[in-house]
Amino acid sequence: MIILGIETSCDETAVAVLEDGHIIRADLISSQIDLHKKYGGVVPELASRRHIEVVDPLIQEALIQSGCTLREIDAIAVTVGPGLIGALMVGVSIAKSLSYALGIPLLPIHHLEGHISAAFIEHKDVDFPSVALIVSGGHTNLYFMEKKGNYRLLGQTIDDAAGEALDKGARLLGYGYPGGPIIDRLARKGNPERFPFLVPYRSTKHYNFSFSGIKTALSQRFSGRIEKSEGDLSLIQDIAAGYQDAVVGSLVEKTISAVEKEKANNIILGGGVAANSLLRRRIKEEAGRVGVATTIPSPSYCTDNAVMIAKAGVSHYKRKDFASMNLSPMANFEFYI
Numbered sequence: 001m002i003i004l005g006i007e008t009s010c011d012e013t014a015v016a017v018l019e020d021g022h023i024i025r026a027d028l029i030s031s032q033i034d035l036h037k038k039y040g041g042v043v044p045e046l047a048s049r050r051h052i053e054v055v056d057p058l059i060q061e062a063l064i065q066s067g068c069t070l071r072e073i074d075a076i077a078v079t080v081g082p083g084l085i086g087a088l089m090v091g092v093s094i095a096k097s098l099s100y101a102l103g104i105p106l107l108p109i110h111h112l113e114g115h116i117s118a119a120f121i122e123h124k125d126v127d128f129p130s131v132a133l134i135v136s137g138g139h140t141n142l143y144f145m146e147k148k149g150n151y152r153l154l155g156q157t158i159d160d161a162a163g164e165a166l167d168k169g170a171r172l173l174g175y176g177y178p179g180g181p182i183i184d185r186l187a188r189k190g191n192p193e194r195f196p197f198l199v200p201y202r203s204t205k206h207y208n209f210s211f212s213g214i215k216t217a218l219s220q221r222f223s224g225r226i227e228k229s230e231g232d233l234s235l236i237q238d239i240a241a242g243y244q245d246a247v248v249g250s251l252v253e254k255t256i257s258a259v260e261k262e263k264a265n266n267i268i269l270g271g272g273v274a275a276n277s278l279l280r281r282r283i284k285e286e287a288g289r290v291g292v293a294t295t296i297p298s299p300s301y302c303t304d305n306a307v308m309i310a311k312a313g314v315s316h317y318k319r320k321d322f323a324s325m326n327l328s329p330m331a332n333f334e335f336y337i
């Protein structure tokens with residue numbers, strides 16, 4: 001069974017060909033970072049236009065790379081939402097056209113289900129029950145998974161997402177978009193103890209997150225200093241390290257407390273922020289301390305990609321969850337499973 005996966009929810013156009021749920025025959029991403037960089041964030045209209053330009057050639061290239069013809073594809077999996085409406089529209093429209101023309105099923109995928117499915121691309125034996133932390137530019141969600149495909153939301157951010165906090169933090173430090181990888185790199189050489197930040201919601205009993213206060217703290221404590229720093233790299237590295245430490249601290253503490261209270265055996269990480277080197281290291285250390293396993297995708301499967309969308313499509317295909325030609329993209333789309 002061969003699934004063509006298409007992802008266009010934000011600023012990456014991605015296409016993948018997945019055979020029998022585990023053989024990756026093509027995995028292509030066309031990033032728009034250069035297009036949006038000078039604006040300090042993603043410009044929705046530009047994103048949609050670029051998706052239109054590249055999605056068709058990318059599908060052609062994926063077919064060549066996979067050695068498949070269109071006729072050999074059994075189903076099309078596409079991200080329906082959440083995301084930028086114009087960007088989603090491009091992927092959904094081309095997926096519907098292909099499904100109709102080829103007479104094959106259309107598999108509607110929630111972007112977060114895609115991020116969770118990324119955990120199963122490289123790991124076959126995932127232990128359950130698991131706690132899954134999905135951290136991206138738009139989401140910070142903690143789920144309890146009794147078994148594969150079963151999701152109970154434990155908590156989420158009440159304001160900014162973790163990725164958004166890192167992106168905005170990098171901007172306040174004078175850097176561009178996307179800020180998460182920049183903070184990650186700066187913090188590696190910084191001293192997190194020089195400028196400690198309060199870990200948000202540290203002593204609360206619930207599993208929600210909040211990152212807007214810490215971003216304001218960064219702006220209020222350091223804005224004048226950063227402007228006067230005249231390229232003092234070690235100052236910037238130390239601030240980035242303290243800031244990242246608090247963001248990651250909050251994610252790790254809530255996840256571990258959920259694991260202990262809910263008696264989970266495993267932690268799943270997903271979403272772009274799961275590519276963060278400190279988060280990956282801390283989660284592994286803390287999981288080891290409390291005696292549970294971890295399932296963490298390679299960094300390239302944490303950030304947006306189409307293999308995760310095709311992978312999520314496998315279970316939809318098996319349970320015949322097919323979309324009709326009335327399928328519309330949804331900018332706001334609750335995780336319904």
Ligand code: KG4
Pocket residue numbers: 010135136137138139162163164166167178179180181184271272273274275276277302303304
């Ligand atoms: O999952 P993703 O690629 O797209 C969304 O669904 O939002 O996540 C993008 C987010 C951005 O906020 C980006 O700064 C962050 O993931 N990110 C990172 C790293 N790589 C990407 N954050 C921290 N450290 C990284 N290495």
Ligand code: ZN
Pocket residue numbers: 111115136137271272303304
């Ligand atoms: Zn994403």
